[in-house]
Amino acid sequence: MSPEPPPLLEVRDLVKRFGGFRALDGLSLDLRAGEVLGLVGPNGSGKTTCINTIGGLQRPDGGVVTYDGRRIPGLRPHRLSRLGINRTYQSPRPFASLTVRENVLVAATEGCGSTPPDLDTLLASLGLAGQAARPAGELNSAEQKTLDLARALATAPRLLLVDELAAGLNPTELLRMAERLRALADRGMAILVVEHLMGFIERVTDRVIVMNAGRAIFGGRLAEAVRDGDVKRVFLGGAHGG
Amino acid sequence: MGRGWRELCLIVLPTVAIAAWAPNLYGNVLLLFNFVLYITLAQGMNAIYGFTGYLPFGYVGFFGAGAYGFAIAAMAGVHPAAALAVAGGAGIALGLILTPLLRLSGAYFAIANLAAAQAVYQVVANPALAPITKGPYGVSLSAVFAPRASYLVAVALMGATMAAIVWLRNGRFGLALMALRDDPVSAASAGVNIVRARTIAWLLSALVASLAGGAFAWQISVFYPETAFDMSISIFAIVFTLFGGAGTLLGPLIGVLLLYGVYNWIGIAVPQYFQLIYGALIVVLVLFLPNGLVSLLTQRGIRVP
Ligand SMILES: Nc1ncnc2c1ncn2[C@@H]1O[C@H](COP(=O)(O)OP(=O)(O)OP(=O)(O)O)[C@@H](O)[C@H]1O
Numbered sequence: 001m002s003p004e005p006p007p008l009l010e011v012r013d014l015v016k017r018f019g020g021f022r023a024l025d026g027l028s029l030d031l032r033a034g035e036v037l038g039l040v041g042p043n044g045s046g047k048t049t050c051i052n053t054i055g056g057l058q059r060p061d062g063g064v065v066t067y068d069g070r071r072i073p074g075l076r077p078h079r080l081s082r083l084g085i086n087r088t089y090q091s092p093r094p095f096a097s098l099t100v101r102e103n104v105l106v107a108a109t110e111g112c113g114s115t116p117p118d119l120d121t122l123l124a125s126l127g128l129a130g131q132a133a134r135p136a137g138e139l140n141s142a143e144q145k146t147l148d149l150a151r152a153l154a155t156a157p158r159l160l161l162v163d164e165l166a167a168g169l170n171p172t173e174l175l176r177m178a179e180r181l182r183a184l185a186d187r188g189m190a191i192l193v194v195e196h197l198m199g200f201i202e203r204v205t206d207r208v209i210v211m212n213a214g215r216a217i218f219g220g221r222l223a224e225a226v227r228d229g230d231v232k233r234v235f236l237g238g239a240h241g242g
Numbered sequence: 243m244g245r246g247w248r249e250l251c252l253i254v255l256p257t258v259a260i261a262a263w264a265p266n267l268y269g270n271v272l273l274l275f276n277f278v279l280y281i282t283l284a285q286g287m288n289a290i291y292g293f294t295g296y297l298p299f300g301y302v303g304f305f306g307a308g309a310y311g312f313a314i315a316a317m318a319g320v321h322p323a324a325a326l327a328v329a330g331g332a333g334i335a336l337g338l339i340l341t342p343l344l345r346l347s348g349a350y351f352a353i354a355n356l357a358a359a360q361a362v363y364q365v366v367a368n369p370a371l372a373p374i375t376k377g378p379y380g381v382s383l384s385a386v387f388a389p390r391a392s393y394l395v396a397v398a399l400m401g402a403t404m405a406a407i408v409w410l411r412n413g414r415f416g417l418a419l420m421a422l423r424d425d426p427v428s429a430a431s432a433g434v435n436i437v438r439a440r441t442i443a444w445l446l447s448a449l450v451a452s453l454a455g456g457a458f459a460w461q462i463s464v465f466y467p468e469t470a471f472d473m474s475i476s477i478f479a480i481v482f483t484l485f486g487g488a489g490t491l492l493g494p495l496i497g498v499l500l501l502y503g504v505y506n507w508i509g510i511a512v513p514q515y516f517q518l519i520y521g522a523l524i525v526v527l528v529l530f531l532p533n534g535l536v537s538l539l540t541q542r543g544i545r546v547p
């Protein structure tokens with residue numbers, strides 16, 4: 001067996017403060033190419049903040065983020081995009097007055113550091129082909145989340161961070177979305193999935209990290225997580241996370 | 243032929259040709275000049291408001307800076323062509339100084355920009371600077387007076403500004419600007435360098451207004467700080483743009499032709515009712531057509547150039 005390649009993303013002791021409050025309090029994680037890592041935890045545990053700090057939207061107050069062998073904290077999102085890091089948003093953020101196709105076109109022309117995918121094929125694969133000429137503001141929330149994903153994929157990312165993509169999808173759409181993410185990972189993309197729906201996490205992830213109060217309290221397979229004492233306490237006592 | 247070329251050939255070139263030919267048909271060149279000037283200023287306003295969402299109430303500051311840039315250079319004996327370059331340089335310089343304002347949003351940006359224009363006015367009108375700017379006493383540029391040449395320069399500037407709008411509407415950079423206008427956060431993750439893009443749009447609109455100011459100074463040749471920094475220049479440019487529809491090529495053009503036409507017509511026919519009628523028209527518009535005349539079509543899914 002060949003030795004494992006180094007992780008594409010390495011996060012070490014990440015700290016993010018808001019005033020005196022530590023939304024991230026020493027979080028560490030690794031993510032390899034072709035791997036899907038789930039990030040779960042109760043509301044307010046710091047999942048979105050983790051994506052924001054890796055994605056360059058917020059500056060970390062401590063810790064190290066290494067991507068493809070290079071330290072990236074401090075880089076702005078548009079630079080990270082061209083390096084191959086992209087994301088979706090928990091509340092979708094489309095360019096409302098632009099058409100669906102223009103939404104992905106911007107990302108492909110501005111944010112892709114390699115070869116962008118064929119946009120019509122991309123939209124078709126996500127079920128958005130019929131909406132291509134519509135203003136993004138007219139889509140429903142689930143469609144806008146899918147558009148967020150399409151826009152991220154238009155930059156041909158190597159590392160994809162998705163924040164509660166599944167919320168609002170019906171069971172059939174959920175299943176299809178899970179298959180798509182798996183297929184992307186099988187072609188070598190590293191994917192971090194933040195999600196409350198455990199069925200979805202079960203289906204797409206290789207591994208999960210359970211967060212509470214800005215820290216990882218468990219790392220491993222989901223089936224083991226549900227038997228873990230700390231995880232049970234966090235999810236069943238006090239805050240609940242669906 | 244692409245959409246951009248079609249818009250250039252079917253809208254921009256005819257507008258330029260008609261404007262260039264008009265003095266042969268109509269004797270009041272100053273009035274024609276003002277139409278050309280307002281089309282230019284409205285399209286310059288369009289570049290920043292229509293494509294980034296920033297509404298610069300102090301837009302006249304660039305215009306005045308250009309007018310005085312031209313005047314100071316011309317009084318120093320510089321050729322009018324070079325004096326126009328000085329006018330544009332003054333606008334770009336002021337635009338660069340004011341780029342930090344782009345960190346503000348909405349009303350804060352509008353107010354800060356207005357204050358900045360006032361500050362430039364105060365500097366220019368300061369009697370202590372009279373040796374350079376002639377202070378409150380005004381400038382006279384009779385040595386370079388050339389109504390015909392300055393009119394044609396203004397027409398050329400109008401054409402170039404409209405061509406810039408065509409480029410923004412159909413090109414990659416304009417698309418990035420519109421994305422950032424809709425959502426700067428996700429525009430950044432889509433790869434748009436938002437600070438750089440905003441700054442370029444801002445400097446473009448500053449350049450347009452200051453060159454317009456330079457052409458204006460050359461055309462009228464005698465003016466005062468109150469003339470070159472008249473707030474109604476900002477207001478007119480904003481109202482014409484909003485009336486017709488920001489973000490389009492035709493909107494600001496139609497806005498100027500209709501509203502400035504009405505303005506001149508009412509002002510001459512019934513001056514006593516002018517402000518009332520004009521004010522009422524604007525209120526009705528803002529209430530019932532907030533996205534301008536072109537929205538009558540765009541709402542029905544019709545693409546307006
Ligand atoms: N910009 C901010 N300013 C202040 N506090 C913030 C900010 N962003 C997040 N927080 C706080 O940080 C904590 C973590 O927030 P975060 O959004 O990362 O949680 P989350 O795990 O994504 O929760 P959810 O499941 O509800 O999306 C919360 O207590 C939140 O209130």
Ligand SMILES: [Mg+2]
Binds near residue numbers: 048163
């Ligand atoms: Mg969240």
